[in-house]
Amino acid sequence: AYLGDEDLTQETRDLISSLPKEKGWLVSEMYQYQGRWHTQALLQGILICQKRFEAKDSDIILVTNPKSGTTWLKALVFALLNRHKFPISSSGNHPLLVTNPHLLVPFLEGVYYESPDFDFSGLPSPRLMNTHISHLSLPESIKSSSCKIVYCCRNPKDMFVSLWHFGKKLAPEETAAYPIEKAVETFCEGKFIGGPFWDHILEYWYASRENPNKVLFVTYEDLKKQTEAEMKRIAEFLGCGFIEEEEVREIAKLCSFESLSDLEVNRQGKLPNGMETKTFFRKGEIGGWSDTLSESLAAEIDRTIEEKFHGSGLIF
Ligand code: A3P
Numbered sequence: 001a002y003l004g005d006e007d008l009t010q011e012t013r014d015l016i017s018s019l020p021k022e023k024g025w026l027v028s029e030m031y032q033y034q035g036r037w038h039t040q041a042l043l044q045g046i047l048i049c050q051k052r053f054e055a056k057d058s059d060i061i062l063v064t065n066p067k068s069g070t071t072w073l074k075a076l077v078f079a080l081l082n083r084h085k086f087p088i089s090s091s092g093n094h095p096l097l098v099t100n101p102h103l104l105v106p107f108l109e110g111v112y113y114e115s116p117d118f119d120f121s122g123l124p125s126p127r128l129m130n131t132h133i134s135h136l137s138l139p140e141s142i143k144s145s146s147c148k149i150v151y152c153c154r155n156p157k158d159m160f161v162s163l164w165h166f167g168k169k170l171a172p173e174e175t176a177a178y179p180i181e182k183a184v185e186t187f188c189e190g191k192f193i194g195g196p197f198w199d200h201i202l203e204y205w206y207a208s209r210e211n212p213n214k215v216l217f218v219t220y221e222d223l224k225k226q227t228e229a230e231m232k233r234i235a236e237f238l239g240c241g242f243i244e245e246e247e248v249r250e251i252a253k254l255c256s257f258e259s260l261s262d263l264e265v266n267r268q269g270k271l272p273n274g275m276e277t278k279t280f281f282r283k284g285e286i287g288g289w290s291d292t293l294s295e296s297l298a299a300e301i302d303r304t305i306e307e308k309f310h311g312s313g314l315i316f
Helices: 010-018 040-052 070-081 108-114 140-144 156-170 172-176 180-189 197-210 220-225 227-237 245-254 257-261 295-309
Strands: 021-024 027-033 036-038 060-064 128-131 148-153 215-219
Touching: 010 040, 027 040, 036 040, 040 108, 060 070, 070 128, 070 148, 070 220, 070 227, 070 245, 070 257, 108 128, 148 197, 148 220, 148 227, 156 172, 156 180, 156 197, 156 295, 180 295, 197 215, 197 295, 215 220, 215 227, 220 227, 227 245, 245 257
Parallel strands: 060 128, 060 148, 148 215
Antiparallel strands: 021 027, 027 036
């Protein structure tokens, strides 16, 4: 059951009602909290997460902007961590073959929104979870503990196009009433649900440079071009111990777009919130933006990329 307003504490209600509010793409109201624009639902989840989540040193937190490779990263890291419990080679019964990755790795603010009293302490160690929360807004214990963060970022043009198609599928009417030109403009400005995405990327980028043992920065593009090398980098960062080349190859294959998107569970399945699992799999390509963005819209995003990331050392 979803939270109703009546389940919110007075403090949360007061906070939400004091925040800047705007109409946004797909939503009639989004709220600006600690610099980012959120739907009320996710904002509630974030506020509860900030208050209740207690990180352990052994935790692993996967962080992404939406549509930047979350599903894929969840599958890869889940398979890596559980390779002894669920060996790939012997299995026609690996959990990833019958379960969507989102059900194997809990989404912190989503779980807290749906179940404010959810107790994460029961998850097997090391606990693997994911979030879209910005570095600035992470629960204090995630920052102060020795838990590890793997951040995956994607070329903003591909991320925008992925979001655009995702939104069209989830809310065809609202999207039809919102031209893509306007969506690109608000995406670039940052007044977009989940945005500004630029700051999100930069915060984790700088955190990874300042503290490389705490935050590992990977990109969707590198994962795609050299999956096995990136998996080894992730495994080393997480202290997974020795992994056979063969094992890395098999995990990469199991988690590939072709393999996951072809499974019954990801073609016909639904998440408990009713979302169809197939919406998480579309093209899975680098540079797929060119079939959706006109040259001038692509140039608008490129200008913003240049302006925001200039001098950061991050190149798209
Ligand atoms: P496209 O819409 O460009 O195809 P998220 O998981 O963060 O919601 O991101 C979804 C994007 O990742 C979609 O991009 C989806 O197709 C792609 N994707 C999902 N699973 C993938 C996989 N195993 N390998 C590569 N890309 C994947």
